[in-house]
Amino acid sequence: MKPFDYSLLAKRTLALLCICLLAASALVPLLDNSASECTSRNPGYIDLSTCTFDDSAVFPLDGEWEFYWQQLLDPQENLSRTAEAPAYLTVPGTWTPRTEASGFSRYGYATYRLLVQLPPDIPAFALKVTSIRFASLVFVNGNLLEGSGIPGISRQNTEPRNNPYSLTFSAKNNKAEILIHVSNFTYTNGGIAESIRIGTPAAIGAMDQRNSTYDIFLVAGFAFIGLYFFGQGLQRKEDNSSLQLAMYCFTIALYMMTHSEKLLFEYFPSISYEGFSKLQAMSSVIGFYFVSSYTYSLFPSLYSRLFRWITLIYSLGFCLIVLTSTITVYSRVASILLIFSLISACYTFYVMAKAAWRRETGSYYLLIGVVAAIMFTSSLSANLFLGTGLYAIPPVSGPIFVLAEGLFLSARHAHAYQTIKQLSLQLERKDRDKDEFLLKTSTQLRTPLNAIINISLSMYEGAGGPLTPSQREDMRLILGTGRRLAFLVRDILDYEQIKRQRITLHWGAVGYSGRCGNCN
Template sequence: MKNVGVQGIKNIAGGLDRFLIGLAIVVIFLGAAMFGMHQSVKGGPKAERGTLDLSAWDFRADGTVRLDGEWAFYPDRLLTPADFANGRQPAGKRYIQVPGVWNGEDMKGYGYATYRLSVRIQPTDRTLSIHKQVIRFADRMYVDGKELASSGSPGASRKSYEPGNFPYTVSFVALGDKIDLLIQVANYEYPTGGIALPLRLGLSDDVQMSRAAQTMFEWAGAIIFLLFGIFSLSLYFFFQRRLPFLSFGLFFLCFAVLIVMNGQRMLFQLLSGMPFEMMWKIKDLSVLLAIPFLYVYTAYAYATGLARRLLLYPAGAIGLLCLVIVWVPYHVYAPLMDGIMLIFMLLLMSLVLYVLGLYSKPAAYSKREIKMYLMALVSLLLLQISSAFVNQGDGTFLPSILSDVLGLSFVIFIVAMLAQNYFSTYQSMVKLTAELQAANQLKDEFLLRTSYELNTPLQGIMNLSQSLLDSSAHLPKDRRIREPGQASDHPQYRIPDVQSGQRHYRSYPDQGRPPGGLAQAGGSGRLRGDRLRGERVSGAGEVRAARASSRSGEPLRDGGREPAHAGAVQPDRLQHEVRRSDGHPGERSPA
């Protein structure tokens, strides 16, 4: 294992890989930032025994404040402001840390209770606001005796309550230097109940601006992922039916839904009329399906054989789990979500290690593309770790700015990876186009060099014979005999000339062949043919004598070779024979 680790941080040349070293430094820095932010958010005024003193807090200069600390807590009671009228104190009072869950000796995960906090402030005529993020799983808020908002409907039993759990902001004007805050809470869905995330108090403009900025940031991220999802699915359905396009498109769509269903949960408010079960199942499925689609993309884009199967098995198992979630009620599978998210974190870490192994392989894939993909996965892993702090519900959470930065970095690296993928594909297409153009040019040169050789004498004879048969079938016998002789004088059909030109052309070296090809090299053959045409064979006797000498063993003239034109068509001789056959017996063959 030591050798594998050392090789993982070394490049191909044997030196330390600066990219991996830089990535490790960034991860360590972000881990330290998480720890530092976790420690810093514990500062500020804290409530003690149900009272928070903000008399020294200037909302204009100091901004918003978190309502953390010890709240008065009344388990198994849904109290109203009337129960505290005239200074009355209902029985069963406890103190509980907020934010946090109420699971303990007094209460289990399921149940109902009432929270109460008294806040001392500097008198002001400015409008104040309180922002509530996550209270599991139904709540109703009273400020100074007035009901201002609710999420769902708290009840003393499952039948009498309605779950909600979406963020909201209330605004009010404080009547003096004291704010009385009362919250009814009920939970019959999730294994932990209570105020999971802190409430924030401040000037209305500051609170509304902060929430609007967070909402805009989340909508921007969701729209970006939605556009990339539509783009990837369009590539799959209209261009290439490749599974990486389909899986990546579905991953982007799931991540877009995940963004708008978490955080400020804007989609919950837009679809407030939708049943609770359906909305929360969509939310959970968007989380559960994101990792499997990412696994499928990695399997078909960067894996083969056994590695691909090992990546597809977890994706298939999670797909079956999603089918189960569709059919069972939310409160049945909700207790399993913490364990499932832990498994998801381990799966994402395994995917990071696999891509890291791809990067260490020399020239296996595009190094830049693997770098971008690896950084995107690391950002996603850190984002999931940050969300895990939030889901603990025990006050250990991180500011939303860190999650925003990690989400933004994930988007940037994914976009860079897709751009690098497109650029690499474009470069490959340009290179392939150049190779095809070069091959096409070589083909043209090959055909130019071999066109004369392909036009063999046999093809010429066949073309001549066919044309004569087609054109002279109706002519008299003498013309049918004369035309072949005339055609034989055409340079295209001089068989010895063509053969001589071919031999002459092939005698040149490859670099020294005439630029005109066989046509230029065959010039000597044509000249030779012209000289031979001047030597007329006057009669058939000379040919017969030459052939008789050959049969008797006597040497022929011209070095024992027949004249080059001995096999040529002799139109004069053929015409004489035709005239004799037509009734001119007195004529003799020319001498």
């Protein structure tokens, strides 16, 4: 009866668990529809008066905000008397060259304004600002509460910075007038890039804590897993895949430190805005290259060598541009290169899926890794291009991708180990067959050799009559050759006896004096 395969059961259980986690994380945004049910939105106005603000509810202030281009309005003045008729801009969103038809350009400054109707009997509210490019100040009901950088009306009096921050305020007559000064003179586009969220101070604090916990967990997890694969790659110098996966983990750890809560600013507060932006841009592209290189090292027959070289050239070229220029220059090409990186990632996932379809060793893990990678890449892309929260879905896809790839590499190494073990057993069996052949052949050779030696010795000594000098020389040659063959056969038989431990060798020092005579 065939024994039960517990390892196969463990593999399938782990695969099912990963699939369930990925499916559950993908369903989370679909289950959270509380904000849309109680929110009424109009241009420049959002009504949240019927929403329940508790210690966990957070509501995005997405919609059309009043937009005053090339104006930093005084929050203390009556806007109806001092400001022109506003335009409206969708938040989250940015002003780009595509909005020039509305009078907006790539660089400039503006004021966003939104009136929010809030429920009564709540003493305090809080806002969470994640990403405003590239300097901002937030006023609520005429009071300056928080900001990042210093927005100005020119490049000279603007200090760019894009830190996440939170602020607390009280409603006035159950209303909150939110005014945000924004300026951008460095990046390819400016504005409110990600949703601004409102809730109670406890809810916003819990959100901050959750994001920071996710960031630390992902950064530490990717870094430690990267160290593991890096060490494994150093031990297996012929195994480039482990080193490539390690470098991917390191770049993703750096990417997470420059996004979401931007832990790099927290741990290194003195880092310059330009240096931070360079790390942020390079980590976005290099990670895709290492995934591409990792896949090529695994499946060189499936992955196009030309495409790999193209990926390497544009990645190195972009990093060179970032290192030698300012953000004003490289931010203009960043979007194009990021799109190409996504194309590269899609091709990489295609190769992985093709390998899984061909039932490569560890195809279960490879398929799970493909699904997780698609979800992880989609989440990052939505955050970069659509302004959705980085943790709109629980961040399980990234760790599951690395886990699946690690298990896939382990399965390949285990398969290689089993192959080597089987070859070693075959080699051992061949060696044993060889020894038996030599032993049998030597045993069969010893009897005729002894007969040849004895007959040739007796003839050499004249038992068959006197020999001529040439005949004696021939007999001497036969006798010497036979004795050498006999010594060789005896050595083979002694070697076999030693291998089978039937002869015990006693090691000791032996003196040459008195044994070698007059040897020189």
